[in-house]
Amino acid sequence: MSVKSTAAGGPPAKSRGRTTRAAGAKRRGTEPELVQLLTPEGERVEHGEYSIDLTPDELRGLYRDMVLTRRFDAEAITLQRQGELGLWASLLGQEAAQIGSGRATRPDDYVFPTYREHGVAWTRDVDPLNLLGMFRGVNHGGWDPNENNFHLYTIVIGSQTLHATGYAMGVAKDGADSAVIAYFGDGASSQGDVAEAFTFAAVYNAPVVFFCQNNQWAISEPTEKQSRVPIYQRAAGFGFPGVRVDGNDVLAVLAVTRAALEHARSGQGPMLVEAFTYRMGAHTTTDDPTRYRADEEREQWEGKDPIARLKAYLDKQGLADEAFYAAIDQESDALAKRVRDGVRTMESPDTMAIFENVYADGHALVDEERAQFAEYLASFEDTATAGASGEGH
Amino acid sequence: MSVKSTAAGGPPAKSRGRTTRAAGAKRRGTEPELVQLLTPEGERVEHGEYSIDLTPDELRGLYRDMVLTRRFDAEAITLQRQGELGLWASLLGQEAAQIGSGRATRPDDYVFPTYREHGVAWTRDVDPLNLLGMFRGVNHGGWDPNENNFHLYTIVIGSQTLHATGYAMGVAKDGADSAVIAYFGDGASSQGDVAEAFTFAAVYNAPVVFFCQNNQWAISEPTEKQSRVPIYQRAAGFGFPGVRVDGNDVLAVLAVTRAALEHARSGQGPMLVEAFTYRMGAHTTTDDPTRYRADEEREQWEGKDPIARLKAYLDKQGLADEAFYAAIDQESDALAKRVRDGVRTMESPDTMAIFENVYADGHALVDEERAQFAEYLASFEDTATAGASGEGH
Amino acid sequence: MTQMAIAKALNESLRKALESDPKVLVMGEDVGKLGGVFRITDGLQKDFGEGRVIDTPLAESGIVGTAIGLALRGYRPVVEIQFDGFVFPAYDQIVTQLAKMHARALGKVKLPVVIRIPYAGGIGAVEHHSESPEALFAHVPGLKVITPSNASDAYWMLQQAIECDDPVIFLEPKRRYWDKGEVDTSALPGSPHQAVVAQQGTDLTLAAYGPMVKVCLEAAAAAANEGRSLEVVDLRSLSPIDFDTLQASVEKTGRLVVVHEAPVFYGSGAEIAARITERCFYHLEAPVLRVGGFHAPYPPARLEEEYLPGLDRVLDAVDRALAF
């Protein structure tokens, strides 16, 4: 599994003109070409700059990753409908973008997700149950980011791109050859923090890959409300390369992300990858996309489904048989059950957890409030125990 | 006086590739070409895209603007040394960038300056004395922005680019054909607000020109600490054209800014102009540039002086005689005297001005505090009047 | 007189403002077709067009910064911030620009910008969706801060905020959006900065605003069953604060408990306690007590009921105040 060409990692070309034009087109009809290695019909195509050569096992592995991720996601939606989760942000449709990029990372790389990177988390061996905590409302995240080099989900749009950049500056300082990858959305591309992350990463030549999943929507706003040119073109003006990849093509995403990470690792600094994909579902379970987008759009994108595409390829190449698919189905069922059972038995935190971990080194006021609140709570127990009335409320 | 070519205003070119490279060079040695119409030696040169044809009167007018602006600036520095001003931010070296761009604006255009645009203010007929108020500490600005369509100086770096963009959105809403120009520095280009201004301007196609005076320094930090590619290239990634102009060539600045304003006015949206210039003096009067930059750099830039350059041209063309220069010298002296006298007699505000204009529609607490403070102050007067002691402090 | 939920009252109020003044604009993330995540702007873009009801890029500093520019051009932008926790990217523009420009210009420019923020907790949301940042705005000179607790105030106070020539932070108690109340859209409302005695009483004053008014009214009802007469003052405005009304109440009752969701430490209750103590030093029979959030981040949803000031915690403070 090697990236044959990392041409994108070359040194910046010398400027030729003195006027830069707004490159790219304004409307979707004229979107620029994107890196593709697998057509929606499952045909393997070559690309001049990016190539990939995977073993059958690896190909089947990617398929398995995507199917299990999608199943996990579907289960979470169901659990939300059943009231087990307060909210869920589905990744439906973005499996290739997430699995492809996640599988491009090395264990020593560090990942900074948004709130929708369940597929990336999967590739980092984060227990899916851990992801559900914040959606169930039992914590705000709470896994140990350093266990899998997978940072906490970040809700404030764009913030994590700066954390990733700072982390990457630290990697460079340490002389390590790891890379960092920061996920963000098309909507996030408008936040000042993301531009500042680009600036810092460029100025310090930090080994960070900015991975934008352009899923065409920021809640109800189409990408045109964020930019009038393709987002990958943002990078050049900050002094590093940008590339658009077919985000529903797991092979292309893997190849391009690997090249980008290699670019970063080898001291060439940041790179921007725009994975052109689609949010097949609602923004979150509280969203109603029928208010703002046409069914036809979704239907069109269904024809580009990342999983069906890889399956078509596997089938054409005779790389997978019934037994393989049956095994994955079984695995999916088992995963779903584990998730269901796990969520239902997920304990709510103790009330006094409110006061925990506010500070690492303690804070007198927190101690005081904790003690007072404990006393207050105890006063009810006393009342209850004593069976007294009148005094209590 | 007409801009013959506004080619930069054409529609964005169609994207040709799928990977944008970091264009431009990393070091100053390989800076890209810039638009120039007058060489440092005062030779008039032509440029394919930008041209200009000025009458002798207009040329002499630009010279006069620059000389008077420089004299005003020198006077302000002196006044600061004499303790009449608390601080001064000198524009020395940036006269062409400011006069050229300022003279490109129409009266109905709106200007959003930073804190260094004394030359632009001059072209907008803002009384120079008005600019001194905040540096003397008698107000925070305080002129009426709508009198000359020249907004207040803004100190928080980058903020005004968003105000300019919003204003331009309003211009477009009103169906007016005015344009807006937002000044900012090379350092400011790193602020998230500036990137957000680019995004909003592009998305709403707002008639705003972003005018960056790249004077090579943000206090002690060279431009390399803000960007590894030329700043004008930032624009393309947001979907509008950017151009670098010789910021010490008043003709080129005028031509390029006119074209950019025309571009905005004619419904083609924003444009970025980077005026490549140099801060000849200290950042402000409290700064000591010897701590961070070499004398040679300054000396090099002295050879590109914007005023000497235009004078060489005027002389070569026989467009100005001794009498003209003498008259300007006299005018300069008169201006300097007016400024000196004006500052020295500039009154400090009344103490109670603290409470004025906090709100337009009033606020009970301000009223209460005003009354209490007046009473408190009156208590001293009573003491003084009564000649009493013991009680007072 | 119509029965209306707070959300609907806000929607109607925006509609009326858009109708009566062509300079009024509504802007924010998802305020267009979606009608905002809480549907407060539902239907407005359809009726007033994309030029009046503007879906913005996802950038709060940009939203407030361009709203300032629009106001300089003569518009009256009403900005929606999607949730309390997302106002902070715009904090710089609000504090250093919006709040100060009128003073900086010696009164030569006015910035009639309203910033609507659905705030506070109780809806079972994830992080950053349940915060109460009012003190962070009220401390800043140049801003006004108001917050309705019921449908009628929602309708009228938003009208008044939009008509005001100063920047107004308009805090909407999101968990009460669906609470209904009478709205008389032809009434002549009083000042939005006046506190209102929502419930008369004699033994102790409860001061609250926004989402906590309901809790305090319930507490007063519960206390009444125990023979205690609590007065409830709905402050409505947090900058300025109507201390006169509160003082009159405390001079009558001699005791004050302030209730809010924001952390108590440096919260609005501190300002109220300090000033009322100064004004009513000889009337107070107990120190002003405060019930509010702890000095800890807003907890995950499963803990919020215990975290939020509820009936029990309010009555506990009442007991303590009365025991003094």
Next chain:
Amino acid sequence: MTQMAIAKALNESLRKALESDPKVLVMGEDVGKLGGVFRITDGLQKDFGEGRVIDTPLAESGIVGTAIGLALRGYRPVVEIQFDGFVFPAYDQIVTQLAKMHARALGKVKLPVVIRIPYAGGIGAVEHHSESPEALFAHVPGLKVITPSNASDAYWMLQQAIECDDPVIFLEPKRRYWDKGEVDTSALPGSPHQAVVAQQGTDLTLAAYGPMVKVCLEAAAAAANEGRSLEVVDLRSLSPIDFDTLQASVEKTGRLVVVHEAPVFYGSGAEIAARITERCFYHLEAPVLRVGGFHAPYPPARLEEEYLPGLDRVLDAVDRALAF
């Protein structure tokens, strides 16, 4: 024991931290060759290199945001914000990320980031260079806020802030940078969160911090000439606040005046007044009075002497408190 200006003490403290822990970084605008606009980082880049003392792009959110990332990687960044008024672009990163990440991660990550801010007025500066934003940080759970008033505290409290595993907002009283004092660099300092009685007295307590401690000490001296014995408490820490020390003082004197430069409305004095009144209700012979900034933007330099709490305004409040 050496005689040192506060600025020099801070410089020495940073030097010591850089020497003793290779993970300590100094970052900010112009902190390198220039040594910062106040020269607090003078000479540090020369001695520790560009990898340890980092000139950053001009973007405060970027500075704090990358500092968070560096802390996640194991570094201990000490960030310099150039002036108080320029911290607001970073406010979102500070409030929503820096303050909360330890709790969000259930303690799994620590963010030992120090944010140094030269604050408050009195130096004749232009707008945005003289502000006192302490309440805007102290209200936020997850942050610690401390501020030295003298050279020894400057030296030691900065050491302690850097050693602390929590984010610390370190406020430097800029107009006192050149004030000299004894610094014992071999002493063992007490907790930075402990208040200190800077001057013993019996009639009334003055509570202050940072730049106002000197004013209060002068006020105490002036009052002594009139036969009044004022106790001065230097709070040193604004989150947490050492209420025990203050309480002990007020129980002795029976009167408290809090002095700070920030606007009084929703300022730290409110919290102090509220809590001390609750703790010392039966000891207080007068309400806690507050002397501070008005509810108005910090005025132009020519007015700041009248705006800032000075001897006269402090003594006026003392008179009023004693007259109760």
